[in-house]
Amino acid sequence: MRVNFTVNGRPQEADDVWEGESLLYVLRERLGLPGAKNACEQGECGSCTVRLDGVPVCSCLVAAGQVEGREVVTVEGLAEYARQRTCGSGKCDTSAKGATSLDDAQRWSAHGTDSQTGEGTELSPVQQAFIDAGAVQCGFCTPGLLVAADEMLERNPTPTDADIREALSGNLCRCTGYETIMNAVRLAAARQSEAV
Amino acid sequence: MAGNNAPLGTPTKVTQGSQTKGGIGESTLRPDGTLKVTGEFAYSSDMWHEDMLWGQILRSPVAHAEIVSIDTSEALAQAGVYAVMTYDDLPTDVRHYGLEFPDTPVLARGRVRHHGEPVAIVAADHPETARRAAAKIKVEYRELPVVTDESTATAPDAPLIHENRTDHYAAHVTHPNILHRQPIIRGDVEEARSRADFIVTGEYTFGMQDQAFLGPESGLAVPAEDGGVDLYIATQWLHSDLRQIAPVLGLPEEKVRMTLSGVGGAFGGREDLSMQIHACLLALRTGKPVKIVYNRFESFFGHVHRHPAKLFYEHGATKDGKLTHLKARIVLDGGAYASASPAVVGNAASLGAGPYVIDDVDIEALALYTNNPPCGAMRGFGAVQACFAYEAQMDKLADKVGMDRVEFRRLNAMEQGTIMPTGQPVDSPAPVAELLRRVKAMPLPPERQWESSEGADVRQLPGGLSNTTHGEGVVRGVGYAVGIKNVGFSEGFDDYSTARVRMEVVGGEPVATVHTAMAEVGQGGVTVHAQIARTELGVTQVTIQPADTQVGSAGSTSASRQTYVTGGAVKNACELVRERVLEIGRRKFGTYHPAWATAELLLEVGKVVTDGGEVLADLVDVLEDESVEVEEEWRHRPTEPFDRHTGQGFGHVQYSFAAHRAVVEVDTELGLVKVIELACAQDVGKALNPLSVVGQIQGGTTQGLGMAVMEEILVDPKTAKVRNPSFTDYLIPTILDTPTMPVDVLELADAHAPYGLRGVGEAPTLSSTPAVLAAIRNATGLELNRTPVRPEHLTGM
Numbered sequence: 001m002r003v004n005f006t007v008n009g010r011p012q013e014a015d016d017v018w019e020g021e022s023l024l025y026v027l028r029e030r031l032g033l034p035g036a037k038n039a040c041e042q043g044e045c046g047s048c049t050v051r052l053d054g055v056p057v058c059s060c061l062v063a064a065g066q067v068e069g070r071e072v073v074t075v076e077g078l079a080e081y082a083r084q085r086t087c088g089s090g091k092c093d094t095s096a097k098g099a100t101s102l103d104d105a106q107r108w109s110a111h112g113t114d115s116q117t118g119e120g121t122e123l124s125p126v127q128q129a130f131i132d133a134g135a136v137q138c139g140f141c142t143p144g145l146l147v148a149a150d151e152m153l154e155r156n157p158t159p160t161d162a163d164i165r166e167a168l169s170g171n172l173c174r175c176t177g178y179e180t181i182m183n184a185v186r187l188a189a190a191r192q193s194e195a196v
Numbered sequence: 197m198a199g200n201n202a203p204l205g206t207p208t209k210v211t212q213g214s215q216t217k218g219g220i221g222e223s224t225l226r227p228d229g230t231l232k233v234t235g236e237f238a239y240s241s242d243m244w245h246e247d248m249l250w251g252q253i254l255r256s257p258v259a260h261a262e263i264v265s266i267d268t269s270e271a272l273a274q275a276g277v278y279a280v281m282t283y284d285d286l287p288t289d290v291r292h293y294g295l296e297f298p299d300t301p302v303l304a305r306g307r308v309r310h311h312g313e314p315v316a317i318v319a320a321d322h323p324e325t326a327r328r329a330a331a332k333i334k335v336e337y338r339e340l341p342v343v344t345d346e347s348t349a350t351a352p353d354a355p356l357i358h359e360n361r362t363d364h365y366a367a368h369v370t371h372p373n374i375l376h377r378q379p380i381i382r383g384d385v386e387e388a389r390s391r392a393d394f395i396v397t398g399e400y401t402f403g404m405q406d407q408a409f410l411g412p413e414s415g416l417a418v419p420a421e422d423g424g425v426d427l428y429i430a431t432q433w434l435h436s437d438l439r440q441i442a443p444v445l446g447l448p449e450e451k452v453r454m455t456l457s458g459v460g461g462a463f464g465g466r467e468d469l470s471m472q473i474h475a476c477l478l479a480l481r482t483g484k485p486v487k488i489v490y491n492r493f494e495s496f497f498g499h500v501h502r503h504p505a506k507l508f509y510e511h512g513a514t515k516d517g518k519l520t521h522l523k524a525r526i527v528l529d530g531g532a533y534a535s536a537s538p539a540v541v542g543n544a545a546s547l548g549a550g551p552y553v554i555d556d557v558d559i560e561a562l563a564l565y566t567n568n569p570p571c572g573a574m575r576g577f578g579a580v581q582a583c584f585a586y587e588a589q590m591d592k593l594a595d596k597v598g599m600d601r602v603e604f605r606r607l608n609a610m611e612q613g614t615i616m617p618t619g620q621p622v623d624s625p626a627p628v629a630e631l632l633r634r635v636k637a638m639p640l641p642p643e644r645q646w647e648s649s650e651g652a653d654v655r656q657l658p659g660g661l662s663n664t665t666h667g668e669g670v671v672r673g674v675g676y677a678v679g680i681k682n683v684g685f686s687e688g689f690d691d692y693s694t695a696r697v698r699m700e701v702v703g704g705e706p707v708a709t710v711h712t713a714m715a716e717v718g719q720g721g722v723t724v725h726a727q728i729a730r731t732e733l734g735v736t737q738v739t740i741q742p743a744d745t746q747v748g749s750a751g752s753t754s755a756s757r758q759t760y761v762t763g764g765a766v767k768n769a770c771e772l773v774r775e776r777v778l779e780i781g782r783r784k785f786g787t788y789h790p791a792w793a794t795a796e797l798l799l800e801v802g803k804v805v806t807d808g809g810e811v812l813a814d815l816v817d818v819l820e821d822e823s824v825e826v827e828e829e830w831r832h833r834p835t836e837p838f839d840r841h842t843g844q845g846f847g848h849v850q851y852s853f854a855a856h857r858a859v860v861e862v863d864t865e866l867g868l869v870k871v872i873e874l875a876c877a878q879d880v881g882k883a884l885n886p887l888s889v890v891g892q893i894q895g896g897t898t899q900g901l902g903m904a905v906m907e908e909i910l911v912d913p914k915t916a917k918v919r920n921p922s923f924t925d926y927l928i929p930t931i932l933d934t935p936t937m938p939v940d941v942l943e944l945a946d947a948h949a950p951y952g953l954r955g956v957g958e959a960p961t962l963s964s965t966p967a968v969l970a971a972i973r974n975a976t977g978l979e980l981n982r983t984p985v986r987p988e989h990l991t992g993m
Contacts (some may be wrong), residue, residue: 034242035235039410040492044923047410075235091374121230131229134887138718139232140410140460164712169932174461176717176891177898178931
């Protein structure tokens, strides 16, 4: 079958899709967007999280045919999605980078000086915060966590720790023990509120 | 030309504090961070090739059976199927592989020995076509009786898992179903026992843990025009894979070109081969690129697990609290194939006494061959199981003696100079008592944090959003544990790493390029290599080349060894490059200043400087259009095997230590546990990247927490079949299960190691589990001799 839908703002057409294929498979294997990850393919780990008409979903549990005519945002489009959201709320000129030091946001300080990291690539605040806070190790859980965390911060710009844990409870990470992920989301929230 | 306007070679004073930025000791950020947050980082399952096929493995549905027949005709006849291969289709006489010795069939030959063993492989143009074709392969099994534990494995009439063993362990075991056995005997336990005022014994059970790395086993094999194959793969050790793959394919190693793809975690589970040979076989058979990606269900069958264990411990102590002796027996279940079991046995035995001074010791550790899933490497590697048992013993013994549990440990803690049960002296700092002191001194989290004026926040209570309690029946407990882990490969293994480092001027700036075959699995080795190059070569720009087999082996990303050994190799290669650069400088500018001949020279901030801080030249002027490149192997100090009968020997390179304090709240009515806080103190010698070090400690701590309260592969004892191969039924900690983890990092240098560093990754996985168990015992008063603890163990249901 043929599936037409919008991915990261661009119309896409996938041909010869077998009816049993998931949205995850179509994104990764047919559209060249491997950012959404395939850690469990059974809806338990959250690594394949994308936004479907704005709602975070496990793309492994969405049949490809279900997305006909709908809008999908993946981690590849997260920076642009966040930029447009900021513009839409009249804060287009606000640079999200480096507004708050992590020291101010959290007890653990992480001041990177590696010039290679983040240079020249526009990132969303939550993406930058994940790098700055050391929330990326193997990185396989990262895309799903970023989409989920970005969506939570959109709904709840000043989350408590319990709010963050609840919102990210569907995303497994095996490397970090989540502490740096907590720091990253706290940092993104702090930078976001400072930018307002 | 760079630098000032003075004539070339004129020395100047270096400005204060102009150390090269981004060197060791700083929390520089990951060079792969941006790619990983934008989704562009290419993991092994992301590989794609025009016209590629998908590989699928058919696995045994039973644990132990004779294969009576295999009929592949219907599978081959399916549209879209390009190849079906069984044992009979293997191209050479080399049809087995293995980490230590080759006992694992590439595809089953007439017999399967565990649930999920590969029997046949299929290549097709769509993964679903491949799956359906695999399901159409007709295999007739005649089931055989299974052995699943020590008593069934060593019974007189037990079926032999491997008949006619020829491996080098076979000669010294008492039964062919015992894979390896290592005693450690020192002093006189019988005499020491007579001096004990108190004796405690315990029998402990440790469940089977899964590494549960998130990136599934996967890769892409591309056949090459020269008859070879290019393999893009996630692994922990490229050259170990290569050594096992090439002979099965009948190819010389140089025709199997391996490149490391992005690795989504490892934790030991990628030390063994998984789909590597299968993908290469199908690619060479079909002449097309073949991609294989396990799903989570298959991943549970696709790699070895942490050995489940039975541990029998007896300790004695005098009434003033000094340990008298230890008698221990550790039985590890190695499953159907050897994997790394012999080395796990060596670790369990040699570290079985823990970080304590005990002069009289009699330890026996062994691994069984059974029909259970094969077990091998996982973070902590034999030391984890032992730590669970000896730490439970320490609490029991402290209680008997009537001492505080932490003070009892501190009284018996080893220190630098202590002699291990293997006779090896501990010849670098061993701050066991200090780590315990520090972890105990941390402020305790406040009681009943979930209480608020608006009622209880159930998210912070046992049971969480299931809303099972508002505080009724909830009891708090606190527990402590400490552990000892070896760093690096032990027992005489030639454990080396290779690094290639080049220095040249690019775009008017000195640039270093580091090329190793180190598997970056998330630990941050790539970050540290760049830091080392900056520190040693005084450059800002460092390029880390992709890891591949075009450079010499970097050894395994395991045993907490990569920063030590491959980091050591990078440091060594940088030092050799620096010497060559200085020689060039002396040749060009030596006559300008006597310091070129007399002073200790360094490279800092792109300049050659004296140790007094005087600038002699710009690196740009020294190098001009020359490039300096060195590839060199580097070894840590040698170790020796443990004596077969007494276990004596200088077996380990280095030891590492961590201590934990766990605070838990237990809903005693439902048997639900909430870990409130897991504090850790660890000595790391030197934190090359503090942010990464803390990340390792917290990650390792969390895996230990999982082992304490939720993680276990359940194997049916009657059928040896795996009952929970999914993330629905095998639970790993979520962000709701994981508490805050304050970390206290000590840096006591080990003079034998590069920069004084101490391997970090594994030690925190040891003591986390027993600390949580101790806290649950403290809360409930229950004995709890097995891990993980499940609700029924707490409620007695």
